[in-house]
Amino acid sequence: MINDLDQILSASAKRMKRSVIRELLKMTQRPELISFAGGLPSPESFPVEQLKQVVVEVLDTDSARALQYSETEGDKRLREILVEKYRKEGLNININNLIISTASQQALDLIPKIFVNPGDKVICGLPSYLGGISAFATYGADLVGIELDDHGMRPDLLEQKMQELQRKGQKPKFIYVIPDFQNPTGICMPERRRLEIIEIARKYNVLIVEDSPYREVRFSGTPQRTMYELDSTGQVILLGTMSKIFVPGFRLGWIVAHEDVIDKLVMAKQNTDLCTSSFVQKIAAKYFDKGYFEPNLAKTNAMYKEKRDAMVEAFHRFMPKGVKWTEPEGGLFLFVTLPEYIDAEDLFKIAIEENVAFVPGTVFYCNGEGKNTLRINFSFMSKELNIEGSRRLANAIKRMIKE
Amino acid sequence: MINDLDQILSASAKRMKRSVIRELLKMTQRPELISFAGGLPSPESFPVEQLKQVVVEVLDTDSARALQYSETEGDKRLREILVEKYRKEGLNININNLIISTASQQALDLIPKIFVNPGDKVICGLPSYLGGISAFATYGADLVGIELDDHGMRPDLLEQKMQELQRKGQKPKFIYVIPDFQNPTGICMPERRRLEIIEIARKYNVLIVEDSPYREVRFSGTPQRTMYELDSTGQVILLGTMSKIFVPGFRLGWIVAHEDVIDKLVMAKQNTDLCTSSFVQKIAAKYFDKGYFEPNLAKTNAMYKEKRDAMVEAFHRFMPKGVKWTEPEGGLFLFVTLPEYIDAEDLFKIAIEENVAFVPGTVFYCNGEGKNTLRINFSFMSKELNIEGSRRLANAIKRMIKE
Structure with missing residues (x-):
């Protein structure tokens, strides 16, 4: 039965692909690796103590x-x-x-x-x-x-x-x-x-x-x-x-x-x-x-600002000529554009050797373009690791830059 | 734009129907009404105190x-x-x-x-x-x-x-x-x-x-x-x-x-x-x-057994001849079959007058049959209300029975 699986799948199932990001993330589990690949908020943003209080109150009053x-x-x-x-x-x-x-x-x-x-x-x-x-x-x-x-x-x-x-x-x-x-x-x-x-x-x-x-x-x-x-x-x-x-x-x-x-x-x-x-x-x-939302968001945004600033500064310091990046006023990501002759999927392999990971930008292009782009998350890693990871990423890029 | 909505909907959206049960449940919000219509577990089955402890522990150790x-x-x-x-x-x-x-x-x-x-x-x-x-x-x-x-x-x-x-x-x-x-x-x-x-x-x-x-x-x-x-x-x-x-x-x-x-x-x-x-x-x-699951389930099942027993007994006591019902060894529902000439949707209106509600069985028949059937939930109401509701339901049915 189950051998015929492909024959009984819906058209919809046949269109489904495993998420490239998900597969990439599996390669980035090594502790020594600095990963800018995910799109995760920082756990420091989670209001744990307030949640404990709120959950107990909900269970006490409205279970x-x-x-x-x-x-x-x-x-x-x-x-x-x-x-x-x-x-x-x-x-x-x-x-x-x-x-x-x-x-x-x-x-x-x-x-x-x-x-x-x-x-x-x-x-x-x-x-x-x-x-x-x-x-x-x-x-x-x-x-x-x-x-x-x-x-x-x-x-x-x-x-x-x-x-x-x-x-x-x-x-x-x-x-x-x-x-x-x-x-x-x-x-x-x-x-x-x-x-x-x-x-x-x-x-x-x-x-x-x-x-x-x-x-x-x-x-x-x-x-x-x-x-x-x-x-x-x-x-x-x-x-x-x-x-x-x-x-x-x-x-x-x-x-x-x-x-x-x-x-x-x-x-x-x-x-x-x-x-x-x-x-x-x-x-x-x-x-x-309880009014907890706004103060926690303000605190989170202040933290993300520091992380973004650290990363943007490190990019200015380390990146070779010919590399461009966005400097957003919010969100979780920078987007990097490399010289056209560099394929970010090739860069990915070299970056992994340098112990840093990202998402090749092409996965975000429905037409398969964007080969020379990459997405960098700055919210999850610490400020210090954002700097060190940027240095490693710049090193990987330098290994591919033609002078 | 939004006036054309029907024209831009997918084939899938055009196939969707509002749940009959959901619409029925809206009619059964009156506090004096005993509703056997939903399929809800009893809130008495919720392990509130254990959950408080577990949630705090999860937040303390694994947030x-x-x-x-x-x-x-x-x-x-x-x-x-x-x-x-x-x-x-x-x-x-x-x-x-x-x-x-x-x-x-x-x-x-x-x-x-x-x-x-x-x-x-x-x-x-x-x-x-x-x-x-x-x-x-x-x-x-x-x-x-x-x-x-x-x-x-x-x-x-x-x-x-x-x-x-x-x-x-x-x-x-x-x-x-x-x-x-x-x-x-x-x-x-x-x-x-x-x-x-x-x-x-x-x-x-x-x-x-x-x-x-x-x-x-x-x-x-x-x-x-x-x-x-x-x-x-x-x-x-x-x-x-x-x-x-x-x-x-x-x-x-x-x-x-x-x-x-x-x-x-x-x-x-x-x-x-x-x-x-x-x-x-x-x-x-x-x-x-923590081993909380089994004891709570055993307690819940003992409670449901009492509720089912009360309802089955009440059915035997109150229901007129010609009405049949299942007596399940588990789950949340009895299923009732009326004499063929009674339409459960007509009965529903009379039952509402008697302050009791159920789901007409026909909604569970993909071919539109089952007009003379109804589903009765016994898990949500108390034992006492199961008995009183059965009495009211029997009264409603008696108003439709031809001797």
């Missing part, structure tokens, strides 16, 4: 609900808290515009589930978050990449592509963007760029999926308004998560959208996991209600 | 891992514990045969994701668990129902249907069964029946999905071997969950299967939610390691 099945839409109090936060920013939403998801990845699965038929076009950045691209591809989405510049997705190329698709009678299902500190580049779209993208989406009547895990992980510069707020017509679906600002191990995220879209997402989620853990939702709600 | 992202396959210790439990029963499995899922519903989503193309046949019981049927249908499965008798799915009808499909050149993707205390009927398949179903599955080279949420919720009679163990060829995929034996609000389940199937499920899960909450997995593992 019958915290341990039971709960509503598919999510815990009412937690949804109110998140809606209130957005309303303070200026978003005109209410509780019917927000559903809790089992972290952002579930949102990235539910959205193609309700929108994508095999062969449908989906627009994404070149490069763009691998977990998003990969989830869309599972549903048979045909990904169309649009190059970025220093301000994010290029509107001229987007417009050109939309015209081209229109001529062929094709309408993409949505444009996938990560406007704040994009994964992998760290780029934050200024408001003007956001508006340009929204205008094109409106002109061609296409949804925007605004994936926003890093929005609040900002160390410097001015917060930009969400595309959801700038649009205000229900054209944008906004994704948020606790994973980078609170606790990734809780698997807590949310989707903000027009309530007709939320309604469909609720049905899809019901078939997918019934509801997100009531326990972690109650803990999160209590944590916010 | 950096318990609050971080974790492996898609699941927490290693938790997987070891579950494998060890099954090995003691006689299953020949190792850690590569088990993946943690975000409760059983995720398993019921991942399995069609990797096997079902639109139009593929899937065999299920008449009746069968709504959440399973509904998840399969989302992927376009064409459900083929097989009637049950007192021992579960009828092998004669299954064989007949398999022959019929074979003649048409159709091979079902899998046979979906819930051998232990089936939802909704409460029926437990004896070993002989299990073997008959396995034999047919082998003959026609079709997978079996053995959904087993209630297996350990047994109050009397003899435990039956799992179909996974009885088969031993990798033809069976076994689903388990903590939801009925520990804490539903944790959203923790697992899948046992041939490691090639697990490998595909890992890829599918990665696109779906990356990993199940590390926090609740660490808590569950610690809870087992």
Whole structure:
């Protein structure tokens, strides 16, 4: 039976690939190796003592609900808290515009589930978050990449592509963007760029999926308004998560959208996991209600700023000529561009010899480009290891540079 | 834009329906109403004091891992514990045969994701668990129902249907069964029946999905071997969950299967939610390691036995002639069959007047039959309310009985 497995798999299963990052991470378990490959928050950001207090309080006061099945839409109090936060920013939403998801990845699965038929076009950045691209591809989405510049997705190329698709009678299902500190580049779209993208989406009547895990992980510069707020017509679906600002191990995220879209997402989620853990939702709600969120986030961002600064400084000090990198105002990543003749996958092998690891950028390009790019995480390792790892990485690059 | 929503939805989204049970439950929120409609464990089964201790210990000793992202396959210790439990029963499995899922519903989503193309046949019981049927249908499965008798799915009808499909050149993707205390009927398949179903599955080279949420919720009679163990060829995929034996609000389940199937499920899960909450997995593992699981389960089952006994006794006392019901040795449900001329949806309205609620059985029939059946939960309400609710339900039925 099981020998025939390939014959009985669905088309969807045949499209699935093992995550390259996941396989790479297995190679980077040696203790002497400095890994910039993952996208993990620092454990120093976890508010352990406050959590102990909050969990005991939840179990003392609300165990019958915290341990039971709960509503598919999510815990009412937690949804109110998140809606209130957005309303303070200026978003005109209410509780019917927000559903809790089992972290952002579930949102990235539910959205193609309700929108994508095999062969449908989906627009994404070149490069763009691998977990998003990969989830869309599972549903048979045909990904169309649009190059970025220093301000994010290029509107001229987007417009050109939309015209081209229109001529062929094709309408993409949505444009996938990560406007704040994009994964992998760290780029934050200024408001003007956001508006340009929204205008094109409106002109061609296409949804925007605004994936926003890093929005609040900002160390410097001015917060930009969400595309959801700038649009205000229900054209944008906004994704948020606790994973980078609170606790990734809780698997807590949310989707903000027009309530007709939320309604469909609720049905899809019901078939997918019934509801997100009531326990972690109650803990999160209590944590916010006690006012613990903001101070811990401020502390975390101050720590990340130091780590980024240390890394950027080390890059300036150690990197040979011809290497470029982004210097983001937030998020978890720098993106490095090497001279065109260097393939980051070759560099990876040499870097491992130098005891430093990263993710080759090509995995983030749906068209297979980006061979000479790499993603560097600065949030997980200590400041000191960020410096030492940068030195090692520069040494590896120097071994490949032609003078 | 959002006015065109129906036009841009996927085929999958168009197949989704709001859960009937969910809508019914909204009607049953009045405090004076006794609801047998849900499928909730009793909050008295939640080990609150032990959890407080365990959670604090996890946070004190293992917070950096318990609050971080974790492996898609699941927490290693938790997987070891579950494998060890099954090995003691006689299953020949190792850690590569088990993946943690975000409760059983995720398993019921991942399995069609990797096997079902639109139009593929899937065999299920008449009746069968709504959440399973509904998840399969989302992927376009064409459900083929097989009637049950007192021992579960009828092998004669299954064989007949398999022959019929074979003649048409159709091979079902899998046979979906819930051998232990089936939802909704409460029926437990004896070993002989299990073997008959396995034999047919082998003959026609079709997978079996053995959904087993209630297996350990047994109050009397003899435990039956799992179909996974009885088969031993990798033809069976076994689903388990903590939801009925520990804490539903944790959203923790697992899948046992041939490691090639697990490998595909890992890829599918990665696109779906990356990993199940590390926090609740660490808590569950610690809870087992401290030996808290078995005594709490024994206490819970003793409580459920009392509740079932009270209800069965009340049924014997109050029900008019012509009403039949199952008297299961475990699980959470009785299944009631009314005289054929009574439609349970009509009865539902009268029952609501009598301040008692249930789920009309027809929602569990993929072919729309079962109009004269209903599902009754006995785990959530107290013993006293089980008796009083049975009295009210009998009154409602009497109002519809033709003498």
